[in-house]
Amino acid sequence: MPEIKILPQSLANKIAAGEVVERPVSVVKELVENALDAGATRIVVEIYKGGIEQISVSDNGSGIPRNAVTTVFLRHATSKLATEDDLYKISTMGFRGEALSSISAVAEVTLITRIENEQIGTQLAFAPDSKPQITDIGCNIGTTLVVNRLFANVPARMKFLKRDATETAYITDVLGKIALSNPAISFKYITDGDTIFTTSGDGNLRNAIFEIYGKECAKALIDMDYTADGIKISGVLGTAEIARGNRARQIIFVNGRYVKNYILAKVVEDAYKTLLSVGKFPFFVLNIEVPFELVDVNVHPAKTEVKFADERYV
Numbered sequence: 001m002p003e004i005k006i007l008p009q010s011l012a013n014k015i016a017a018g019e020v021v022e023r024p025v026s027v028v029k030e031l032v033e034n035a036l037d038a039g040a041t042r043i044v045v046e047i048y049k050g051g052i053e054q055i056s057v058s059d060n061g062s063g064i065p066r067n068a069v070t071t072v073f074l075r076h077a078t079s080k081l082a083t084e085d086d087l088y089k090i091s092t093m094g095f096r097g098e099a100l101s102s103i104s105a106v107a108e109v110t111l112i113t114r115i116e117n118e119q120i121g122t123q124l125a126f127a128p129d130s131k132p133q134i135t136d137i138g139c140n141i142g143t144t145l146v147v148n149r150l151f152a153n154v155p156a157r158m159k160f161l162k163r164d165a166t167e168t169a170y171i172t173d174v175l176g177k178i179a180l181s182n183p184a185i186s187f188k189y190i191t192d193g194d195t196i197f198t199t200s201g202d203g204n205l206r207n208a209i210f211e212i213y214g215k216e217c218a219k220a221l222i223d224m225d226y227t228a229d230g231i232k233i234s235g236v237l238g239t240a241e242i243a244r245g246n247r248a249r250q251i252i253f254v255n256g257r258y259v260k261n262y263i264l265a266k267v268v269e270d271a272y273k274t275l276l277s278v279g280k281f282p283f284f285v286l287n288i289e290v291p292f293e294l295v296d297v298n299v300h301p302a303k304t305e306v307k308f309a310d311e312r313y314v
């Protein structure tokens with residue numbers, strides 16, 4: 001038998017990165033979630049060439065103290081969990097402390113950040129497996145993360161990426177959904193220099209739908225608001241006019257987190273059955289609010305799935 005060894009940190013990080021960072025959209029999702037957790041009210045996402053060449057996410061959140069800028073790139077470094085108890089009532093988007101370490105294992109990363117109590121900003125730049133460089137930089141309070149040349153050092157992963165336009169489409173889809181789940185936050189999304197959408201962040205879901213999906217869609221909505229036994233379901237349902245040939249615009253959030261949940265989506269679809277012709281799928285944006293301790297968000301490394309204590313009941 002070959003000798004049993006503990007993997008070196010750089011290799012362990014690359015393996016973990018495989019679960020967290022599957023493609024450019026995963027990076028965008030993680031960075032935007034960090035911005036949300038930092039209390040940002042304005043988030044700008046800019047990508048080049050499907051995010052493979054560059055992804056940059058800027059926020060006006062809390063920023064990161066200078067003495068923590070290298071720590072945040074270590075695996076399991078997080079400010080969001082302190083005790084095991086916290087794991088069972090997670091209210092932040094992140095908690096695994098894996099995103100920044102994973103991303104920096106498979107791309108070149110530059111972090112620019114400043115907190116309120118520091119006069120001058122901090123820039124930290126590093127490439128995979130090399131020593132980070134820290135310099136002073138003038139900047140606003142908040143954080144910008146720039147990720148360059150994703151997977152340049154992991155050719156096997158690179159091969160699984162699709163055309164730039166397809167990777168861009170994945171990002172447009174997910175970012176739209178995150179923006180819809182946070183109508184009180186202003187998002188600006190730019191691809192290869194073109195602004196794709198800007199949301200005002202006025203807190204109105206219908207306005208956000210208008211800004212992301214356009215007028216036709218925003219005109220054909222019915223409000224929904226229902227509470228029973230501590231579970232609240234609110235949002236909008238599309239009329240038959242805006243039903244589509246696929247399920248791309250079926251959006252479910254659980255406590256504000258966009259998730260994939262086929263069972264819940266199917267329940268809504270079933271309710272539409274008599275209203276839609278075969279092959280048409282309803283549009284809906286629904287937020288399900290349940291007490292944090294009745295839902296487990298720690299079931300998937302990318303945090304895109306959740307488990308309810310009682311799914312049938314929900």
Ligand code: ADP
Pocket residue numbers: 030034035037038059061062063064072077078079080093094095096097098099100101142143
């Ligand atoms: P997690 O989000 O699970 O805690 P990450 O690797 O995504 O793990 O981030 C590590 C830590 O870095 C976070 O817990 C947070 O303290 C800090 N951080 C990351 N991004 C930002 C940001 N945009 N603004 C402020 N702090 C951030």
Ligand code: MG
Pocket residue numbers: 030033034093094095097099100
């Ligand atoms: Mg995170």
